[in-house]
Amino acid sequence: MSPRFPRRKPVGAMAPDVDHFSFTPxxxxxxxxxxxxxxxxxxxxxxxxxxxLAQAQHGGWLPKAALDHVADLLGMPRIQxxxxxxxxxMFNLEPVGRIQVRVCTTTPCWLxxxxxxxxxxxxxxxxxxxxxxxxxxxxxxxxxxxxxCANAPVMWIDDDYYEDLDxxxxxxxxxxxxxxxxxxxxxxxxRRGSMPAGGKTTLLFAEEGE
Amino acid sequence: xxxVTINGxxxxxxxxITVFQACELAGIEIPHFCYHPRLNIAGNCRMCLVEVEKSxxxxxxxxxxxxxxxxxxxxxxxxxxxxxxxLEFLLINHPLDCPICDQGGECDLQDLTLFYGPDHSRxxxxxxxxxDKYLGPLISTHMTRCIHCTRCIRFLTEVAGVPELxxxxxxxxxxxxxxxxRALTSELQGNIIDLCxxxxxxxxxxxxRARTWELRKTESVDVMDAVGSAIRVDSRGNEVMRIxxxxxxxxxxxxxxxxxxxxxxGLKYRRLDVPMVRRAGxxxxxxxxxxxxxxxxxxxxxxxxRVAFIIGDLACLESMVLVRELAARLECPHVDxxxxxxxxxxxxxxxxxxNPTIAGIERADLCLLVGTNPxxxxxxxxxxxRKAWRLSGLEVARLGCPFDLTYPVxxxxxxxxxLEAIADGSHPFARRLEKAERxxxxxxxxAVARPDGAAILHLAWRIAERYGLVRDDWTGYGFLHHAxxxxxxxxxxxxxxxxxxxxxxxxxxAERGEIEVVFLLGADEIDATRLDGAFLVYLGTHGDRAAPxxxxxxxxxxxxxxxxxxxxxxGRPQRGRLAVFPPGEAREDWKILRALSEAxxxxxxxxxxxxxxxRMAEINPALSLVDAISPAAWEPFGSPGPVQDEPFxxxxxxxxxxxxxxxxxxxMQRCSREILHGEPAAEEAEVA
Numbered sequence: 001m002s003p004r005f006p007r008r009k010p011v012g013a014m015a016p017d018v019d020h021f022s023f024t025p026x027x028x029x030x031x032x033x034x035x036x037x038x039x040x041x042x043x044x045x046x047x048x049x050x051x052x053l054a055q056a057q058h059g060g061w062l063p064k065a066a067l068d069h070v071a072d073l074l075g076m077p078r079i080q081x082x083x084x085x086x087x088x089x090m091f092n093l094e095p096v097g098r099i100q101v102r103v104c105t106t107t108p109c110w111l112x113x114x115x116x117x118x119x120x121x122x123x124x125x126x127x128x129x130x131x132x133x134x135x136x137x138x139x140x141x142x143x144x145x146x147x148x149c150a151n152a153p154v155m156w157i158d159d160d161y162y163e164d165l166d167x168x169x170x171x172x173x174x175x176x177x178x179x180x181x182x183x184x185x186x187x188x189x190x191r192r193g194s195m196p197a198g199g200k201t202t203l204l205f206a207e208e209g210e
Numbered sequence: 211x212x213x214v215t216i217n218g219x220x221x222x223x224x225x226x227i228t229v230f231q232a233c234e235l236a237g238i239e240i241p242h243f244c245y246h247p248r249l250n251i252a253g254n255c256r257m258c259l260v261e262v263e264k265s266x267x268x269x270x271x272x273x274x275x276x277x278x279x280x281x282x283x284x285x286x287x288x289x290x291x292x293x294x295x296x297l298e299f300l301l302i303n304h305p306l307d308c309p310i311c312d313q314g315g316e317c318d319l320q321d322l323t324l325f326y327g328p329d330h331s332r333x334x335x336x337x338x339x340x341x342d343k344y345l346g347p348l349i350s351t352h353m354t355r356c357i358h359c360t361r362c363i364r365f366l367t368e369v370a371g372v373p374e375l376x377x378x379x380x381x382x383x384x385x386x387x388x389x390x391x392r393a394l395t396s397e398l399q400g401n402i403i404d405l406c407x408x409x410x411x412x413x414x415x416x417x418x419r420a421r422t423w424e425l426r427k428t429e430s431v432d433v434m435d436a437v438g439s440a441i442r443v444d445s446r447g448n449e450v451m452r453i454x455x456x457x458x459x460x461x462x463x464x465x466x467x468x469x470x471x472x473x474x475x476g477l478k479y480r481r482l483d484v485p486m487v488r489r490a491g492x493x494x495x496x497x498x499x500x501x502x503x504x505x506x507x508x509x510x511x512x513x514x515x516r517v518a519f520i521i522g523d524l525a526c527l528e529s530m531v532l533v534r535e536l537a538a539r540l541e542c543p544h545v546d547x548x549x550x551x552x553x554x555x556x557x558x559x560x561x562x563x564x565n566p567t568i569a570g571i572e573r574a575d576l577c578l579l580v581g582t583n584p585x586x587x588x589x590x591x592x593x594x595x596r597k598a599w600r601l602s603g604l605e606v607a608r609l610g611c612p613f614d615l616t617y618p619v620x621x622x623x624x625x626x627x628x629l630e631a632i633a634d635g636s637h638p639f640a641r642r643l644e645k646a647e648r649x650x651x652x653x654x655x656x657a658v659a660r661p662d663g664a665a666i667l668h669l670a671w672r673i674a675e676r677y678g679l680v681r682d683d684w685t686g687y688g689f690l691h692h693a694x695x696x697x698x699x700x701x702x703x704x705x706x707x708x709x710x711x712x713x714x715x716x717x718x719x720a721e722r723g724e725i726e727v728v729f730l731l732g733a734d735e736i737d738a739t740r741l742d743g744a745f746l747v748y749l750g751t752h753g754d755r756a757a758p759x760x761x762x763x764x765x766x767x768x769x770x771x772x773x774x775x776x777x778x779x780x781g782r783p784q785r786g787r788l789a790v791f792p793p794g795e796a797r798e799d800w801k802i803l804r805a806l807s808e809a810x811x812x813x814x815x816x817x818x819x820x821x822x823x824x825r826m827a828e829i830n831p832a833l834s835l836v837d838a839i840s841p842a843a844w845e846p847f848g849s850p851g852p853v854q855d856e857p858f859x860x861x862x863x864x865x866x867x868x869x870x871x872x873x874x875x876x877x878m879q880r881c882s883r884e885i886l887h888g889e890p891a892a893e894e895a896e897v898a
Contacts (some may be wrong), residue, residue: 064390077367079376082389085377 018058021065023073027057031073044076047084051091060100060139061092089143097132097139099177101125102156106145112152113166118142120170124178138178150194151187160185164197212278212441217285229271229282230258238284239359241293243300243407244359245272247464249368255300255359255616257322260284260294265630268292288324297327302355303338304408307571311355313409315422319357340385344891346393347880348472349399350417356386356410362402369465371596371616372396380701386410393885395591397865400471404454404464415472415877416452420444425451431776433524433769434469434872437568437590438778440639441466443474443770443789450474450770450790460569461778463616467589467867467879469872474770476875480753482765483794493763498795502809504762508745509810510729514541518716518725521547521704522732522750525870526774527783527833528822529749529766530695530702530801531729532814536803539812543710544725547699549735550861551714552655553663554689556705559842561667561834562697563781564591564688566650567839572598574686576646578622578639579608580629580670581858582654585615586865587692588779609637611656624857626657626666633672643677650686651679655693655861661854668848680844691779692861692871695732698777701830719742730756731799732766734870749802752870764806765796768871772798775820782839833888 004201023031031050038045047070052067062085069080085091092100105114118129121140132139136169148154151163155170162173162185169188176183191197211222214229216236223232228251233240243255253273259272263281283289293574301323308314340353360377360520363386365760367373372395374388388394403411425444432439432453440458444451453474455466485501486493496504509517519537521682537545548554554562564572571594592615595805598604599617607620609628622628622639631637643649651673657666662826670687673679678685691697706712711719719725728741732750738759748760751768769776771792777783794796800822807814816822866882867873883889 077373079374079389083376083378087380175897 005140018063018065021058021063021069022052023054023069025054025056035074043074044080047074047076047081048088051075051081051085055091056057059095060098061095064093092139097137099138100158101138101174102143102146103129103140104144104146104148104152104154104156105142108149108197109146109153114153116167117153117155117165117170120165120167120174124171124174148194163187164191212280214276214278214280214282216282218438219699223276225276227276229260229262229269229274229276229280232276233260233271233282240271240284241326242272243318243322243357243360246361246364246405246697249361249364252360252364255357256296257293257300259289259296259835261286261288268279270886284659292352293326294328297323298332300415301327302333304357305337305354307355310418311352311409312412312417312596313355313406318407323555337865338382343385343387344391344393345388345411346399346891347877347884348414348468349394349403350412350414352410352412353385353387354410355408357408358384358386359404359407360386361407362386362411364728365397366399368600369401369593369597370396370398372399373605375402392564393881393891395885397468397585398465398593400468401455401465402887413452413472415475420446420451426789428770428787429456430770430786430789431784432466432469432470433694433786434473434869435588435590436694436697437461437467437588437750438694438776438780438782438784439466439470439590440784441470443787445770445789448790448793450477460567461780461782462590463593465590465593469589469868472877473872473875476752476871476873477770479766479876480749480870480874481793481796482753482757482763483792483796484765485795486760486763488761493574493758493760499809501762501764502806505727505747505806506810508761509540512726515543516724516726516850517542517729518544518711518719519546519729519731520549520713520716520733520736521545521695521699522730522734523549523695524751524769524871525699525731526769526772526776526786526799527698527702528772528774528819529731529803530699530704531822531826531829532800532803532807533729534558534702534704535814535825536807536810536812538784539807539814540810543707544716544719545704545862546706546713547661547696547704549693549713549733550655551663551712552659552696553667554658554700554705555664555847556623556700556703558845558847559781560685560687560844561847562689562691562700563842564652564690564779565685565842566688567780568594570684571595571604571650572602573684574598574604574648574650575602576642576648577604577606577650577652578610578632578643579606579619580651580653580666581610581657581860582608582652582690583611583613583615583656583860583862584652584654584690584749585613586862587654587860588690591690605642606800607642609657611654611860613860625855626662626669626853626858627855629666629669630675630853633669633676637674640677643673646677648684648686649677649679650688652688652690654690654858656858658689659861660856662851664849665851665853666848668850669853671846671848685841685844689779694776694778697779697781698775698783698833701777701781702798702826703829710778717741730760732870749799750870751796752874754870764802765792765794766799766802767792767796771796774798774800775826775833775836777825777833780789780839781842783833783836785836 034049035046042057050070069082071078117140129142146154155162164187173183218721240258242258246250258271259268262269274337292482342351427445431444432441439462440456442454457464484495486497487504596617596831610624688705720741727745729747734755738756746760747762748757749764770789773788832840866878
């Protein structure tokens with residue numbers, strides 16, 4: 001019987017738990033700028049951008065000390081920041097690999113072959129979803145709908161979407177990133193955006209008129 | 211007023227209420243879990259679904275405002291089906307462990323499933339299991355049972371003002387937790403046990419000790435502070451098993467503090483259950499006759515001015531009436547109930563009562579706290595202050611006792627000289643007092659238990675006069691007591707008579723040998739070592755601080771063990787009732803004093819409770835009206851004089867250990883260690 005609630009495996013050896021966190025001076029300046037965007041008394045609205053900032057500063061994951069730091073900075077009850085931090089999958093509360101590979105496995109992507117994308121991850125990086133590579137470079141996980149169903153299946157690596165994947169294309173992207181290259185984001189099938197995969201079927205007149 | 215039709219009958223209901231409340235007004239019960247009248251609306255349990263005409267789906271009645279012309283039905287097949295469906299969903303992940311669950315027998319989920327739920331389960335899959343959380347020494351958790359109504363989160367965030375619980379994760383993975391596996395720090399946290407509609411949050415000290423239907427329920431009144439919360443004492447055999455709040459809108463609403471709720475195990479430990487007499491330096495067990503004889507022998511030939519009485523923090527009115535009568539018959543002027551040396555005169559009622567009343571706090575718009583930390587001295591008064599701040603924008607300022615009161619407080623300083631400046635009008639706060647519509651000045655024990663207390667009381671009177679705090683419809687001066695016995699003692703005038711000694715002078719007299727015999731009525735907050743020179747008679751319940759120094763110990767009854775009266779800080783006399791019998795040889799205090807008076811040959815002719823209470827009403831007619839406040843006339847109090855530049859200090863240093871019962875309570879000791887002094891938890895968090 002497979003476990004009903006697969007948990008992300010912590011990679012404890014990669015980064016020790018920290019009991020102190022504070023923004024670097026540059027990030028603190030950025031944080032102040034973000035906080036200033038919200039009206040007086042509504043500083044708590046800055047919690048999401050600040051958590052992203054903290055996560056970026058702390059190598060892709062948020063220790064409890066970072067959540068506390070953000071809460072204290074915004075004058076919020078700490079538990080409310082814990083709630084936010086645990087609610088969103090974009091925040092990692094355990095040490096993970098620096099490059100985050102998130103494979104969409106929700107129905108449309110799954111129907112279009114997300115299993116193949118996961119297989120590519122397994123073959124190139126040698127880890128199961130939810131694990132980080134032993135060298136601490138990559139972290140692979142399944143993700144719920146990434147909202148790019150027209151280009152399914154989709155993989156989200158750090159800040160970029162790689163779309164229209166199959167086994168070969170996913171493998172190419174991952175290998176390129178592993179080499180240190182930066183493959184072109186977007187559809188890997190050659191089509192532009194989410195134009196029809198088989199070429200245009202409408203608006204043909206407009207093209208002629210151009 | 212909107213007109214609505216509920217189940218075919220037309221009702222006119224106040225505007226702005228919800229469909230749920232309209233149905234309640236119409237006398238129709240709607241099952242619910244997350245809705246609670248004293249908490250914000252969450253609307254997440256979906257149990258209160260009703261049918262509203264023209265609405266395509268059932269409507270969550272707790273979150274839907276009534277509108278004119280609404281046609282509501284609560285008895286249609288659609289509503290029944292919706293309720294059954296919601297319960298089926300709730301039960302998907304709820305364990306069927308009612309037989310071993312503490313909530314069993316008083317569980318909303320159990321009851322509502324019986325009345326509205328499906329009769330069988332169609333669910334074949336695995337149930338979700340949730341790891342239990344560690345929330346401290348008071349609350350045990352069984353989080354698999356949680357139905358995520360969020361009442362506990364809302365209570366701590368809104369009422370208690372200590373937002374420490376939250377819901378982490380999302381969707382099916384949501385869990386209620388404080389995330390940090392450390393004790394909650396609210397002194398009202400026990401209330402979330404009552405609020406929990408299922409067995410997810412239970413009382414840790416009571417866990418697995420009894421079933422609800424085995425308990426005998428006695429309605430009584432609390433003495434852990436001077437609020438006089440209405441409580442229900444649940445007992446089995448001759449043991450108090452737990453204490454729960456009763457509804458009293460004007461006092462505690464439906465909450466009680468953790469001291470009230472959890473200190474009851476202190477009734478079992480360190481009890482004095484047999485009379486004792488000191489023979490050759492050692493306290494030895496005796497019978498009542500021997501104890502009385504020892505007192506009589508020592509008192510023989512001792513004039514009244516060499517005898518003194520000190521009254522403790524938990525004494526009931528009945529026993530204090532007897533002390534008053536006995537002292538009068540011994541011609542003893544040295545009777546004092548002000549253990550901490552409060553400079554309250556006891557002669558002006560308005561001076562020592564909380565005149566605006568606890569419910570009246572909600573009408574105030576500006577409050578100045580002087581020398582008090584209401585969060586510890588009277589947690590439910592603090593909850594009212596917080597409620598007034600939250601709902602009607604009460605502004606609070608204070609002098610002394612810097613402490614987090616859970617709402618914003620303007621700290622004006624620590625010194626009484628600032629009070630002087632306010633009375634003179636030279637402090638900026640004076641402007642705010644002038645502008646306020648219903649200003650409220652609250653003095654605490656810390657403001658008057660000091661040598662310049664009378665001068666500070668006089669300043670308070672001057673401020674009240676100058677800024678119009680007292681009008682026909684508003685008395686904006688109140689004294690907040692922290693000890694249950696004190697307001698009653700002052701109402702009975704238990705202060706030194708003309709030429710009598712107060713507590714400090716009694717202690718001094720005992721050291722100098724001018725006082726030969728001292729009677730303590732449960733007085734444990736004084737330095738009893740200073741009484742070693744005198745013959746000490748201790749009448750009380752616990753072998754606490756004073757009893758080891760006593761020469762004769764007379765075992766009395768604790769508050770759950772007698773029919774007795776206490777007056778709360780508002781001046782509201784309330785009756786406590788006998789729930790269990792006193793242990794061993796212990797007897798009700800007034801009976802002991804009555805018997806003692808006879809043994810001494812100075813019989814107080816009060817032979818039954820009725821006569822004692824009649825005498826009580828003679829002394830102060832206000833004490834005869836149970837649960838009623840007799841407003842005090844506005845009179846001058848205090849005496850002008852210089853004030854010292856010493857900061858105000860609260861009389862309570864440890865919320866959990868304030869009187870003999872709490873000091874004997876293991877639960878309270880553990881709370882003190884863990885919550886206040888940050889010692890690591892005695893047990894590891896249980897892992898499911």
